[in-house]
Amino acid sequence: MSSNALFAGQLHAVHVLGATAGAHVSSLVGGLVARGVEVTVCGPAAAEGDYAFGATGARFVAVDLGRRRARADAPVVGALRAAFHGAGVVHAHGLWAGFLSAVALGRGGEKGVPLVVTWHGGAPATGSRGVLLRWLERRAVRAATVVLGVSSDLVDRARALGARDVRLAPAAVPRPQGRPPRPPDEGERLRQKTRADHGAVDRPLLLAVGRLEPRQGYDLLLDAAAHWARAEVPPLVAIAGEGGRRAALERRITAEALPVLLLGCRDDIPDLLAAADLVVLPSRWEARALIAQEALHAGVPLVATDVGGMRELVGEAAVLVPYGDPAAFARAVTDLLADAKRRTALSIAGRAQAATWPTEDDTVAQVLSVYDELTQRE
CATH class of the missing domain: 3.40.50.2000 (Glycogen Phosphorylase B;)
Structure with a gap:
């Protein structure tokens, strides 16, 4: 030595x-x-x-x-x-x-x-x-x-x-520490309250988490949201994060009347995950995305772009879509929202995949x- x-x-x-x-x-x-x-x-x-x-x-x-x-x-x-x-x-x-x-x-x-x-x-x-x-x-x-x-x-x-x-x-990535698991009835009340607070009582809630920067791929996500906006009951996209592209994203959301909320920085990601129907990750590139790990640990189905290390991370426990194809991303989300059995299978597979990680x-x-x-x- x-x-x-x-x-x-x-x-x-x-x-x-x-x-x-x-x-x-x-x-x-x-x-x-x-x-x-x-x-x-x-x-x-x-x-x-x-x-x-x-x-x-x-x-x-x-x-x-x-x-x-x-x-x-x-x-x-x-x-x-x-x-x-x-x-x-x-x-x-x-x-x-x-x-x-x-x-x-x-x-x-x-x-x-x-x-x-x-x-x-x-x-x-x-x-x-x-x-x-x-x-x-x-x-x-x-x-x-x-x-x-x-x-x-x-x-x-x-x-x-x-x-x-x-x-x-x-x-x-360290697992979140804090309060013990809530009783099922209390957890469901919080879930419904979180959904109501964000205007998603009678519509699907999609969660994205990450800085508002170019590599996160939020332009692709807004392109996909333009497809969803034409639906009779469009899903609501909630994006938790802050960054330099906030003003540009806000202008586009307003101009096109997109069903997207910018939540800013949040310290309640576990509660948002519990309330979400799906997590969406439209990144240009990722290695081992934190939100992808949190989603699979929590059993929330994930739709993500097939970039970087994502496939290696999630295996068959998520729906992966090529980057740069907003129509395919929108279709993958729409199809998954319409298939409750597939969502349940992904929830189970996600927790199993998370158990294999270091x-x-x-x-x-x-x-x-x-x-x-x-x-x-x-």
């Missing part, structure tokens, strides 16, 4: 968090701390409030990684370099975090410290902006000692980009095995 691999008698792992995967990282570092690893988390100041890394036993250092660009800001690199002092392993989540970590380790940083990069997602880069993204992808995966891809397509992409060591590591303990054990392997290398 290298001399850097021990911190106060323990392995010291520094996790670098970008803009995503906070829930996964919080779960992971909590499991690592419980198993005797000293953990520091570097990430945006808001992340501590959102994910309470300190409550897991980790040390939190506020470092705003900033926007992706073709250079690394000196203050950010300096802050990371200071946080990496004495580290036995650095573990970055996301390619921008990985790139900055590699720069910090190589620019007067801790020489010989292994860098693990977990690639959580990102659609294949295209267009003029894709030139920068492809450069970033190559630099990040080639700098990493080990790349952990959360889906097989990301593993294949990392290998094609020249990564030295790539492994499949489907990141477990647990949080499985994820911690895999990451620990990687750390052990890397710190034992000569």
Whole structure:
């Protein structure tokens, strides 16, 4: 084990968090701390409030990684370099975090410290902006000692980009904690109240969850909603999330009188799931979408685009539609709403599929095995 691999008698792992995967990282570092690893988390100041890394036993250092660009800001690199002092392993989540970590380790940083990069997602880069993204992808995966891809397509992409060591590591998402299950009658009352609050007493309720950003595919969903709007009793689409495209989506919903509600950020997703007839996921690309996992765990039928790692995640337990075909998406939803037996079968299959996914303990054990392997290398 290298001399850097021990911190106060323990392995010291520094996790670098970008803009995503906070829930996964919080779960992971909590499991690592419980198993005797000293953990520091570097990430945006808001992340501590959102994910309470300190409550897991980790040390939190506020470092705003900033926007992706073709250079690394000196203050950010300096802050990371200071946080990496004495580290036995650095573990970055996301390619921008990985790139900055590699720069910090190589620019007067801790020489010989292994860098693990977990690639959580990102659609294949295209267009003029894709030139920068492809450069970033190559630099990040080639700098990493080990790349952990959360889906097989990301593993294949990392290998094609020249990564030295790539492994499949489907990141477990923590199951919601909180109140115990409600009695059936109370749960049904809440379900009906939630539906009434959103104007879906006598019509199907479709739930979408995700940031209002281009990759979520909400333009396709509104195209599908235009098909549903012609029905005698159109389903109501409720979208939980916030983002930069809210104004554009609102204008289109109003102009075309679409049966769509923008709910904004919500902290009651389990209640919305319990009230929904279907979950819809129209994304341009996904690896292991959180809402897809939550839907299958809850037994809510899912209609999603067949992109990225979705098929690998859901198997036969969801209806998958090619991206870019709103008529096919609309038809898949309409057909499923008309087929109660199929919805019941998908509900059962969804829970069964969810039971096959790695647990949080499985994820911690895999990451620990990687750390052990890397710190034992000569």
